Amino acid sequence: MTATQHQAQAGTAAGETRTLTLIQAITEAMREELARDERVVIFGEDVGARGGVFLATAGLQAEFGKERVFDTPLSEASIVGAAVGMAVRGLRPIAEIQFADYMGPGFDQIISQAAKIRYRSGGQFTAPLVIRTPSGGGVKGGHHHSQSPESYFTHTPGLKVVMPSTPYDAKGLLKAAVRGEDPVIYFEPKRLYRAAKGEVPAGDYTVELGKGAVRREGQDLTIIGYGGVMPDAERAAAALAAEGVQAEVIDLRSLVPWDRELVLQSVAKTGRAVLVSEAPRTSNFMGEVAYVIQEELFDRLLAPVVQVAGFDIPYPYVQDKIYLPGPNRIAAACVQALNY
Amino acid sequence: MIQPFTSDPLRWVSEDGQPIRELPARFTPELLRELHRQMVRAREFDKKLVTLLRQGRTTFYAQASGMEATQVGLAHSLRVGHDWVWPYYRDHTLGLAMGISMLDIVSQCLGTNSDLCRGRQMPHHFGVLDKRFVSISSSIASQVPPAAGTAMAQKYLGTDEITVCTFGDGATSEGDWHAGLNMAGAAGAPCLFVCENNQWAISTHLREQTASETIHIKAKAYGMPGYYVDGNDIVAVMEVLGHVAERVRAGEGPALVECLTYRIGSHSNADADAEKHYRTREEVAEWEARDPITRVERLLEHLGAPLDPQELWDLVAATHREVDEAVLAAEASGQPGWDIMFEDVYADKPIHLRVQEDFLRAEQAAGGRA
Incomplete structure (x- = not known):
């Protein structure tokens, strides 16, 4: 986020709403969760200085430091697996997979570890984490930048799966996902990142998972x-x-x-x-x-x-x-x- | 000085029980007897569980016989209940030596109400929160990236904990293994990776598993030291793992230790007669001659403190009684019913699970069968 936008946000009173794009709402949710809870960390490929290929994490590393917002090796299995291990140890990781099309290498970590650790341990160990990933078509990305793989994940018990379509829901659902106790796959319809604009409250709110x-x-x-x-x-x-x-x-x-x-x-x-x-x-x-x-x-x-x-x-x-x-x-x- | 990347496994005690380096002062006869006791206890546990399996009271068992020096030595090289462990499925000897009760392990094998994991997994996949011994996944090497993550969290939180991650030789061929080591290396996370190289992945020998000369040299590619240890020499295991664990704890980044050992038993009951199908009796006999328990007995003799045979028999008998009591206590607790099937899928119970639970409740109430 730019300095101008920072100022604009700082100037808004609680309860006030502004018009944001979907991706701005996602960034705002992450910024507020980072500020609210020190257990929240954000990582993935190019999410640090670059702010992510779609700029969802733009400015967050500068604001919260490299310990909390950082780049990882180019390995989805590492990203998802590390999120599981961090969550088990008590953090609230938000992991970014650069495109949903690349969830494949992290698939086993999602279905064998994230989805099952609560059940297989009788509730002793849990993995409250969020995997954010841009999905869907409409951006001339060919099949490795346009797929909608959500059904693979809805088919695995233990995962929650959400996909907002408005800026209001994007912020509220992401916050609810970060605060929940279960692993959440949070799909972001990438063609709406900047196309979807809407009123978003400046303050804190959540949108309950499971409600249409x-x-x-x-x-x-x-x-x-x-x-x-x-x-x-x-x-x-x-x-x-x-x-x-x-x-x-x-x-x-x-x-x-x-x-x-x-x-x-x-x-x-x-x-x-x-x-x-x-x-x-x-x-x-x-x-x-x-x-x-x-x-x-x-x-x-x-x-x-x-x-x-x-x-x-x-x-x-x-x-x-x-x-x-x-x-x-x-x-x-x-x-x-x-x-x- | 303990050096990484040696061409031969580091060793303190020869196969016939003679110290070949100066025996560190902490290895008093008292400590060696205690280590010996824990190794024998685990060995006898293995035998008893195989009997239980043959009696049809459990459905799966993966022996760790032959690997006691590696696993008991590892347990004595970490801070139990403080450090975190992401284990693999052949680590019950490690669990026992960490003080996980026989009742907890037997209950998990039998899937009884006394199972901390609530009967959710096949035998041998236990997990115990108060020992920070994370519940085991069968998916080979899938514990490696999460172990890196737990270590990253420890670093972030500024704790003095480390994370220990164990796996067999076969796991080192999985993508997740490389992904996890690379992640830990890049993050400088306090993770101690321990390869329990027993040379067999079910029926695939190490020489078919990899063209790499050894496992530990793979550490080089991930920017961490790799140590090579005689995994049947508990003195060597504890010297090296103790040294490496403190190095990791001191913030010097992750490390890999390869403990060269041998799986004396079959992979599991699924390949009960390994020597008939894929390996020779001569090979097994050769490794039985390097038995880690016998080596400690010989070392004690060398130190002029031999075991009293009666003491050994008492220990064996006491262990058998201990297993029998654990089995009886576990079985007495009963088996979980259908009513917990829908719990622990999520923190809450979403509507679709409640609908399915209602269906099952009605079916069971009507005396129905699946």
């Missing part, structure tokens, strides 16, 4: 999404409104745990559900949401649950915009549900 948010109220159908697709889901809803269709839009925010109650209440009301994500279709987390909707609301459904997802292909480079579900594809799925 209604972005738009409606009674004709429910659009459910999370992360990078949310602005397009809202655009689709706005387009439908122009045609006289009132879509309710829900942002899950948390995948594990996810807000069954909010989703079921809404779909019980509308009778139609359209699930939107950009992760590949097969074994997509939304398949679980669809399963619970049909299990609980089979006789209230007016149409089959429709899923809009990424295609089951490696994320393409040239066809970036065609691959991603945009407002037209989402709206078309809504029409399909409405016309059933």
